[in-house]
Amino acid sequence: DGGITQSPKYLFRKEGQNVTLSCEQNLNHDAMYWYRQDPGQGLRLIYYSQIVNDFQKGDIAEGYSVSREKKESFPLTVTSAQKNPTAFYLCASSQTGDTQYFGPGTRLTVL
């Protein structure tokens, strides 16, 4: 089955900790994206990558970091510098210039 997987589904973090969210796709898409969703709001772009070993900041990159060492993987690290990290995080992928397809999401809660 082709698709996008995200893990874990639920993640709890203590204040001051870094956590990494996984995103994997087997669609052979070149581009991958990370979005943040807060209750009652639309999605906001954190980072995106159009090709391996390259990525760009989105609208709300502060407190987050990413890597793109492999085409199929685009992990997101939420650092302790992110002041309000509790949210629903969505990963997406696409062929360059084409429709984005989304994973099932990871819900992060800071305790």
Added chain:
Amino acid sequence: GNSVTQMEGPVTLSEEAFLTINCTYTATGYPSLFWYVQYPGEGLQLLLKATKADDKGSNKGFEATYRKETTSFHLEKGSVQVSDSAVYFCALSVSAGANNLFFGTGTRLTVIP
């Protein structure tokens, strides 16, 4: 700039009622337009899309027509079902390179039997 304005919810309808969710946009260039649906606790699923003016996207009984003259992409369905209860997002994409999506705030639809 690029932005999407969606009809505010929540929207509650009885089963078999007609649905319209309004969406208007502002964009530089010639955007592609999308409707995504999010069921509780899940990611977004592409519902339909249109890539140029006057195109009609359709899927699962939902339709939306790309209206350049009114900068709109309203979502419609003739007869909703309980299983259509979800949050619906209108979005646009203007850059063929980066292909970044700009989302509306979402409209929650609840269909009651």
